[in-house]
Amino acid sequence: MTTPSAHRLEPLLNPRSIAIVGASSNPARIGGMPIAHLTKFGYQGRIYPVNPKYPEVFALRCWPDIESLPEAPDLVVLAIAAAEVEPMLRRCHAKGVRAVIVYAAGFAEAGAEGTALQDALEAFVATTDMVVAGPNLMGFANLNSQVHTSFASVFNTSPMQAGRGSVSLLTQSGNVCAAVYAIARRLGVDFSHFINTGNEACVDFAQYLDYLAQDEGTEVCIGYIEELRDGPRFMCAAAEFARRGKLLIAYKAGETEKGSEAVRSHTSALAGDQAIYQAAFRQLDIIQSNDFVQMGQLAHLAGFRQRSAGKRVAIITISGALGAILADKFIGAGLDVPTLPQALQDTLRAGIPDYGMVSNPVDVTGNVVNDPGFVRKAMEALALSDAIDAVVVYAPGYMLDRMADDLCAVAAAHSRLFVAIDTGAAKTREQLRTGGVPVFEDIGVAVSALSPFLLWQERRRHNRWLSLRETVAVQRASLPPVPADEYRTKLLLAQHGVPAVAERVATSADEAVDAAQALGFPVVLKVLSADIAHKTEAGGVKLRLADADAVRAAFGEILANARRYDPAARIEGVLVGKMESGVAELIMGATRDPVFGMTLTVGLGGVLTELYKDVSHRVLPVDEAMAGEMLRELKAYPLLDGYRGRPCGDVEGAAQAIAAFSRAVLALQEQVDEVEVNPLLVKEAGQGVCMLDALLLPARPAGKPAH
Known part of the structure; x- marks a missing residue:
């Protein structure tokens, strides 16, 4: 795949001249609809x-x-059959065309014959400077320049926007692009770009982003993702969104096995690990959505993102029941509904009867009907309180x-976010929205959109990962030439600050006894072999x-058991360690995600991890504060x-x-696919922690499958 820089996409997304090969005079055909759109909406090129x-x-x-x-047009749109595409690309290149859009299906998503066509397309484009x-x-639409290169009928059926838009749609499905566009336009969202990526033979999602x-x-940007082909570029682009104060909303498909199968058949793509995607999205300040309506509502809310907001919500109602319902729903969605300070409660009580709740x-x-002037006083007090965020x-x-x-006046005077929920038919909805107060018509929809939006506002105020990612200093380290057994893995990790238990290697029963006497009884013995990862299953562990x-x-039993378990395994003796006890056991493991690189998982150690799946994930690097957050998420x-x-x-x-483990993994990341400490024994407060077992899997050679 070629990797055009952002400016090279300009003729694709904002061309000054467009040719449509396979043009039709029928506006219902794919060769006619883009021309109909271009002429109807006033394209100036x-x-x-x-x-x-x-x-x-x-x-x-x-x-x-x-x-x-x-002339050689900036952009050529190919409304022709798949078999005709590559020859036409060659003719476009000879003409000096800078960018091409290929409508045709029948490529990699259509089996071996289609894959061969796509391979040929990619091979030719790689020899050119064209963007395909x-x-x-x-096809696409630049709504601010009225560049319509799409055969989507949604532009004929959705409300036209009067002015310039600032929301871009970027999806890996044309139908999803049209569906979300239609929903968001009904909510009054104005768009800048309408982009769907197709098979991404030459330009992928991350490059558009x-x-x-x-x-x-x-x-x-509202994004729909099935598979990310270029994780590093995606992360850089998402980080640039965050740096510039832009909002990225993403729907990641493939959360279930059936969903993943559908993704594979749709774009010949494999869905990634959803837990890692969710963690990466949080770290990159991306709002993850799971519903088209929610995406449209979030895009609408984004227009108010410069207002001060966060996860602490004050709820104002004229109904105790509705207040309780909203509190339950917001708290269930991860927001806080804090008790208001006494001074603020006293201010509110001045206008609220004793039977009305004032704590939140x-x-x-x-x-309130009898004293409408109280509304402004109450809202002013809430706007000035540092105990709430919205x-x-x-x-x-x-x-x-x-x-x-009164709401509009307070919103004009203060930056705090005020939101209205109207389940009736208020005549002032547009006045409120124009005045800085978004309005929702349904409680469920309001909670669905507000909760992730307010959590995003909270995260972006306190997100340290983006700056850590840019500034962390990685000290490169090398694996020793000998196999990375448990003992050597622990030595590597200990060099980066991960505490280890006192232990010694013994190659004979006498050496094992000497080691145990030096360390002090009771002790634990474990088989030492880089080829036996699951020592307990092999009968290779003796405790107490x-x-x-x-x-x-125990020395003799362990060696005999290990040889029966795997006669070909390299056995270097046993590891003798001091028997330790503590409060709890954790697992911390790093694996190489195909999209996001080295990722960290922390959870309850031992067999309980697999049983309860009580884990927290992060993309590396992780510092001590982030590690503490991971633990508190469990x-x-x-x-x-x-x-x-x-x-x-x-x-x-x-x-x-955990932070030391992160440093060690990053130092070794080019040479390992997986590193795991399980368990990490957590002792009583002030007594520290220590590794009881560790595993390292070296990086597989390129193209070699995992076992």
């Missing part, structure tokens, strides 16, 4: 229909072939109409050995925090060990 069948198309001269055009979009796509990150006309949710009751006002239509002027005779007997975190009178674990020591 030059249009060249190309088809030897017609002398004229849509009152435009129709040219017999690409060679007869009076597709194949198997619907890179363009949009630098595009002055794009402030928000705030029930202003129907009495205010959600629920009122039926007639009541919201009475409050609208209290004397020399027990050690001597459902089992109370076990480290003195659950039911148990001693508190050394959480600080665990976080330090």
